[in-house]
Amino acid sequence: MRRHLLWLPLAGFLALLAIVAGGLWRPVDPTVRSALIGQHLPDFTLPPLVPGKPGLSSATMRGQGPRLLNIFASWCVPCIVEAPQLMRLRAAGIPIDAIAIRDTTPAVQSFLRRLGDPYARIGDDRASAVQLSLGSSGVPETFLIDGDGRVVRQYVGDIRPDQVAVIVAEVKALR
């Protein structure tokens, strides 16, 4: 009996080794999981930024079917890279609302003129306050919102061309 106990340290060590090896060979998942997933959007109301385009509030994002909420800025280079993908998503019939971070009216107008305008509404978030309450740490980021105003998914960084079809399918699945 006592002899068997002497093998316990080795067994413990092998268990430890298994845990560590598991950690080493598990593929690294770089996805940042938002704590907001499955939750309603926090309450916010943002004024319009561009003439002729309404501002954005959390109340108006409910009951209008699934949509994307894109967080962008005219001063952000990856947002320029992302613009064509957003145009394709819009062309696929997916409504996109936006929050512009720390931006000005002329800069955004010029940005939309050059790169196209996929947005239904643009809220003006001068102080990043709403961005922070959404748990977004940078631009661009995109949230997939369901018909009840709940966050389904968060895409950190620019949407790449190969993601467009996936996102279209995800939105269709929510309808």
Place this chain on the structure above:
Amino acid sequence: MLAEAGLAALWLAAALAVLQLLLAALALRRSEEALAAVRPVAIVQGALVIAAMAMLVAVFWRSDMSVALVAANSHSAKPWLYKVAGAWGNHEGSMLLWVMILGLAGGAVAWLERRLDERTLVATLGAQALIALGFYAFLLFASNPFARLDPAPPDGAGLNPLLQDPGLAFHPPTLYAGYVGLSVAFSFAVGALVTRDVGRDFARAMRPWVLGAWIFLTLGITAGSYWAYYELGWGGWWFWDPVENASLMPWLAATALLHSVTVLATRDGLRAWTVMLAVVAFSMSMLGTFLVRSGILTSVHAFAVDPRRGAFILVLLALYIGGALALFAARVGTVRQGTMFDPVSREGGLVANNLLLSVILGIVLIGTLYPLVAAGFGVQLSVGPPFFNKAAGPVALALVVVMAAGPLLRWRRDAVQAVVVRATWPIAIAAFAFAGLVVFAMPIGVLPLLGLTLAAGLAMASVAPLWGRNLRRTPLFIWGMVVAHLGIAVSLAGMACDAAFTTERLIALRPGEATRVGPFRVTLDGLSPRVADNWSAVQARLTVERDGTKRVLFPQSRTFTDPPTTTSESAIATLADGQLYTVLGAADGQGRWQLRLWWKPFVTLIWLGGMLVALGGALSLIGRLRPRRRTAEAWA
């Protein structure tokens, strides 16, 4: 040429390690020639790997950009200290440093160790060769520090600016000396298991190595803690970061080993346990190396990470530690039982110390690895101070009580009543401190209150072994124990004061405005730009005033250009009764600047205590290495 010479030295050293291993195996089969050859081979192997490290330092010194490692990590215009330190400020170089210390230690054992039975020593050197061989393979096949670059670039990429701190020159060698020193204890344990010769000679031969490694670990942890405190600008001194834990775990195991080896050397007890701890202590340093080098845990220490290298170290870990534990299980049952002792005795106190240290080690290990386990089940989480402080804090306080009582106990057998009588003064001092704190300092938290109370009692109990002794004739290792235990009391007092009495202020000020923090009045006099070679900064001038005495502090917010990073250079006023810690934040766009101010009474005691602990270890080591006197014999 130098790089090729270094590589050749490394290959030769590896070949000698193979020879050393074979000779040791032959010697254990009773070949007299082989027995005589093991020691010289180990010494030459050590000399060769030191030569390889010297070659690497030389190519860094000469800024030989045709060596890939130099080109990637150095720059010809760097100050000489960072050129030299750059040799180990990267993955390959630091692994070579690791192996160099291993070779140095093996050579030193071969050269100096005369007390141990020759066959056990040879088995020890064989184990040391086996460890070295794995790391030579790692260097030569997966991390060659001497690889050439063709064509050579005109100049190097430079060293990460955050690492351009004198601390870098000393921090890794200190910690590595501690990590690798424990490999010697491991090899002694394996050697003793092979020859079934676990006894007092084994413990006496191993003790200076454990003590030496432990001193280096203590210094490395103390210095690392202070470095994080002043450099990161967060005002904390310990963050339970995985890499910090990676250095704490070997220290905990080494501390336990240090005490159990004393029981073995003095009373010939705790044989199996001491062997086990020697294996565990080195396992923890290898696990630490693995965690740091594989990057499987998220940490503030951003190392270049390569899973292939992580896998290599993991295989070495599995072979060495798994092998040692299998040997332990198969052999330790045949080791004769050591001497038994009464539960209330010095030995009993040391067993309690070992158990509590092991519990803390377990808590830290579980907390550090738990995120990995959780990730296996698809849950992402991190384990931080709320867990570690709550789980390890009470155990650590219990350990302090044992620590205070231990030196007051007699070897072999003691009476509880007699111990209580001997502990009258420490208990009285602790009670006095407790009453004083409750009356004058409340409300402070429970842990800080207990911490300060116990620190007072421990400080008194630590010096108790000196009572009634002729101080000039007291053996050095007793002084070592006294100073080290006192150091823990001092450090504990610093931690408790920091937790209990720190006042913090986060405020935005316009130039000319003032605020108060603790007993200080802090005025923001103004801001000015500062420029250096590779950074620019905004520097605030703060006037700090207490009781009419003024001081001026200059905290900076620094922006490095390549790679672009912003760092806070805190400015700290060190006073006799604590530190005022100031950090400059961002401007708010309306002419105000954020300032973060902490008044931390007696926080410096934390590191002062750490240095005392290391000093105690050094005294003890000197005392053990010096020829014994009769008084020493009576106490050993």
